Amino acid sequence: MKLRFAASVVGFLVVTILFWTIAFLITAYMYDARDREALWADMLESGSKIALLSGPDSGEMNAEMLMKQLALLKKERIVLIDTTGRKLDSGGADASAFAQSIDPADVAQVLSGDILQRVDRPNLFMAGFAVTGQTLMLGGRPYALFIQAEALSLFHDYGKQLLTVVVDLLLFYIVILCATPARKKQMQALKNMVAAIRKIARGDFNVTFTALHNRGPWGELSQSLNHMAVELNQMEQMRQEFISNVSHEIQSPLTSISGFARALRNEQLNPEERLHYLDIIETESKRLSKLSDNLLKLTSLESNHHPYEPKPYRLDKQLRRIVLACEPQWLDKAIDMDVDLEEVTVHADEDMLSQVWVNLINNCIKFTPDKGTIGIHLQRLADSAVIRITDTGIGIAQEDLEHIFERFYKADKSRNRSGTSNGSGLGLSIVKKIVEMHHGSIQVQSRLGEGTTFTVTLPISS
Numbered sequence: 001m002k003l004r005f006a007a008s009v010v011g012f013l014v015v016t017i018l019f020w021t022i023a024f025l026i027t028a029y030m031y032d033a034r035d036r037e038a039l040w041a042d043m044l045e046s047g048s049k050i051a052l053l054s055g056p057d058s059g060e061m062n063a064e065m066l067m068k069q070l071a072l073l074k075k076e077r078i079v080l081i082d083t084t085g086r087k088l089d090s091g092g093a094d095a096s097a098f099a100q101s102i103d104p105a106d107v108a109q110v111l112s113g114d115i116l117q118r119v120d121r122p123n124l125f126m127a128g129f130a131v132t133g134q135t136l137m138l139g140g141r142p143y144a145l146f147i148q149a150e151a152l153s154l155f156h157d158y159g160k161q162l163l164t165v166v167v168d169l170l171l172f173y174i175v176i177l178c179a180t181p182a183r184k185k186q187m188q189a190l191k192n193m194v195a196a197i198r199k200i201a202r203g204d205f206n207v208t209f210t211a212l213h214n215r216g217p218w219g220e221l222s223q224s225l226n227h228m229a230v231e232l233n234q235m236e237q238m239r240q241e242f243i244s245n246v247s248h249e250i251q252s253p254l255t256s257i258s259g260f261a262r263a264l265r266n267e268q269l270n271p272e273e274r275l276h277y278l279d280i281i282e283t284e285s286k287r288l289s290k291l292s293d294n295l296l297k298l299t300s301l302e303s304n305h306h307p308y309e310p311k312p313y314r315l316d317k318q319l320r321r322i323v324l325a326c327e328p329q330w331l332d333k334a335i336d337m338d339v340d341l342e343e344v345t346v347h348a349d350e351d352m353l354s355q356v357w358v359n360l361i362n363n364c365i366k367f368t369p370d371k372g373t374i375g376i377h378l379q380r381l382a383d384s385a386v387i388r389i390t391d392t393g394i395g396i397a398q399e400d401l402e403h404i405f406e407r408f409y410k411a412d413k414s415r416n417r418s419g420t421s422n423g424s425g426l427g428l429s430i431v432k433k434i435v436e437m438h439h440g441s442i443q444v445q446s447r448l449g450e451g452t453t454f455t456v457t458l459p460i461s462s
Helices: 002-054 060-070 092-101 104-111 158-178 181-201 216-263 271-302 315-325 327-332 350-367 412-418 427-437
Strands: 077-082 087-090 116-120 128-138 141-151 311-314 336-341 345-348 373-381 384-391 441-447 451-459
Touching: 002 116, 002 128, 002 141, 077 092, 087 092, 092 141, 104 116, 104 128, 104 141, 116 141, 181 216, 216 271, 311 315, 315 327, 315 336, 315 345, 315 350, 315 373, 315 384, 327 350, 345 350, 350 373, 350 384, 350 427, 350 451, 427 441
Parallel strands: 336 373
Antiparallel strands: 077 087, 077 141, 116 128, 128 141, 311 345, 373 384, 384 451, 441 451
């Protein structure tokens, strides 16, 4: 009896999966054309945004700088080709290969004003690449802008949907097996669990899973699902807080720019007042631009596609150069710089670590009062380089220390005491991400009124 029931279950699953697969392929084929049109539209919109970013007065050097900036994202492969056939690409080795594969006939077609749209893939069941081409004007010269992005196969979502079907069928059979008078309570508990899972699927994470017994497999499953719901709820709160913080940080400079731009309409303003308002607008514009740059950099770092080019170099020389580059700032506040650097060579990305030291030293200068002291010490301990950057500034409250590396977090007491409020709250997040990319660590010790110490530990490759 049991064997017959098991065989019927297996047969039903096989037939169901076979017919579902056929239905999946038919549906996927119907939606493939729509997806291609949507992907092309998105890529062409990206090209239009690049045209807007390049500006009406961009020259040849600006074109190269534009491609270097776009290389930070690496979401798509981008190629610029001028009328002489010279190519600029963004996106690493894949973009260079894409540039070499572009047919001169396609270049001529795009330079003539036509828009190119196509998908290159071996067949419908394999992944490929979507390609668009459009004309871009830089410095009065026409360029052919080509963008390449991945085009998914018809089977790209097959595994996940098949797993969903199988899980649904198994849940169905579990419900059937539990539908006996002796197991009504278990069946109800299972129904409640399925209902809670569906709530989570709709984005409602305020659910609690209960099992008849806290021990055994059902108890472990219930506890695991409860833990998952709590973690998802925390992630959702972090997402909403992040969006709120971004909106606030963008709205503040935009409000200032809008207000002082309206004030400039007043014809009774004297030249000094007019210049003062223009200075404020320029400062807020730079603040907004810096916020945008930091957001792009942080996104690029977290995407695991940020350019990472480690090489051996002298860390002590790099720190000494950065201290000298910041000399106008610490001399202006008569800060005493205590620098003690051992000769240490590390294998790391020099440009990325440079941003770490610039951010940390600038923070120390910002929050250290006049005639204070900043210490920068580098020493080698076993197979690690230890960098300690210490200041005698206003310090950080204990309740703020555990959040100091979170995006957009600002220690209000420190900020108010210093009178500085134009930071974006992203600098230390970028610092922590770069240090972690180098398999290092960063800690902070601080007390209000007694200064702060940042300790960065980096591995030294032998």
